[in-house]
Amino acid sequence: MxxxxxxxxxxxxxxxxxxxxxxxxxxxxxxxxxxxxxxxxxxxxxxxxxxxxxxxxxxxxxxxxxxxxxxxxxxxxxxxxxxxxxxxxxxxxxxxxxxxxxxxxxxxxxxxxxxxFKERLLVTSTNLHFFLDRSGLSEDRVTKLLNMNKWSKDSFKxxxxxxxxxxxxxxxxxxxxxxxxxxxxxxxxxxxxxxxxxxxxxxxxxxxxxxxxxxxxxxxxxxxxxxxxxxxxxxxxxxxxxxxxxxxxxxxxxxxxxxxxHEGRLKKTLALLNEPSTVAEVSLGLFGPREKYHVLLAMLETGAHMEYLYERGQLVVTNYEDVDKEFNPVLKYQAV
Ligand SMILES: [Zn+2]
Ligand SMILES: [Zn+2]
The missing domain is CATH 3.60.15.10 (Ribonuclease Z/Hydroxyacylglutathione hydrolase-like)
Structure with missing residues (x-):
């Protein structure tokens, strides 16, 4: 900035x-x-x-x-x-x-x-939790990122x-x-x-x-x-x-x-999805290893680009059978 x-x-x-x-x-x-x-x-x-x-x-x-x-x-x-x-x-x-x-x-x-403020932050955090759980990050990492995201919950009246x-x-x-x-x-x-x-x-x-x-x-x-x-x-x-x-x-x-x-980033995202990959794997490909809050920002940015492509039929979930068997499994996406 x-x-x-x-x-x-x-x-x-x-x-x-x-x-x-x-x-x-x-x-x-x-x-x-x-x-x-x-x-x-x-x-x-x-x-x-x-x-x-x-x-x-x-x-x-x-x-x-x-x-x-x-x-x-x-x-x-x-x-x-x-x-x-x-x-x-x-x-x-x-x-x-x-x-x-x-x-x-x-x-x-x-x-x-x-x-x-607090209600909105905490309710949104449950959606974030759902997103991170299926992104392919370790449980420990997910917990850390969720806590980081909630740092401000009591800071604003x-x-x-x-x-x-x-x-x-x-x-x-x-x-x-x-x-x-x-x-x-x-x-x-x-x-x-x-x-x-x-x-x-x-x-x-x-x-x-x-x-x-x-x-x-x-x-x-x-x-x-x-x-x-x-x-x-x-x-x-x-x-x-x-x-x-x-x-x-x-x-x-x-x-x-x-x-x-963003068009360029969408192309790069698609290029990283020749093989079935998780959001965490694509994020690593786009941004490399990140630290602390920057991991969350990279995951959200990657998630936004993959969501855009998925919604427009350019990606599919390859392990969709898992979704039928367990609640919110890690998803693997691939370019069509
Ligand atoms: Zn701003
Ligand atoms: Zn802003």
Missing amino acids: KNDKTVRKFVSSGGVTAYKLPVEAFENHVTNCYLVMDDPITLLDTASGRDSANQELVDCFCRIREEFGEKATLNDVGRLIITHGHVDHFGGVNFVAEESGCEIGIHELDLSVVQN PRTVDFTFEEGCVQGGQLIAHHAPGHCPGQVCLQLDDILFTADHVLSHITPNQAPEAITRYTGLGHYMESLRKIRKVEGIRIGLGGHEEDMEDVAWRIDDTLEF
Whole structure:
């Protein structure tokens, strides 16, 4: 990930000012929040809610006062919009809401992540358990990964959301939501005239992590690529501002590049499946040996690509007889 910690000012074609507020959400992981000087003054995302991140967010407001003469403070924020239900984007929601008294909005498909954080995490973990059990990893490895995935279950205090939105105008103000499920069920890109806040859907250098839809509905590579093509069609965009990394002057090009990247990874995945193989074996072929949390990310990414191919009839399960005999056996897939 390419971290960029410059506070920047943008003015939309309709004359609305927006500031990029980069905050180190986790170690060496910068999340870009944005302040939109709309009516009401709107903050997009909050970073992680760690004490250091909350302080950095406040510091960003000092910097827009010093560097750009903007008068707004965190207390002036009237509305917070969360771009998607990942903790590096919404974790600071309690801090921001308590400092400013703002209203909180999120796409309806990610509402429960903020309101019922622990419940959603634990219920999703059972789907993850099911996926990992049949992936070919050892039992010990599966247990470790499941525990790693649940590290944050008690770290976030759930918060009641004030409003949800779907496609189109977000209540109050001028932002237009384009629903872009894939990386997250309720992922949205937000349009302000000729500025597109792409959140984690499109980023300047990295491609956002994918996971199988079998674990969480409305994620998965199929939805993600479909959403890329959808956002590619949004007209009149001069600049893309991502949830991480740097600004994008050519969002359409970056989308094409991201699509090409996944097409390439799908081809590599298929090439690794000439012989019957498990998700764990293919993951090793794609990413090599990984450590700790990166094992889980590699497994999810591989699982998302294999699910995409399987659903489109390009893979078959060769040991399907086992499925008839035992509950959730390790599956072996092969290219058709
Ligand atoms: Zn994300
Ligand atoms: Zn993110």
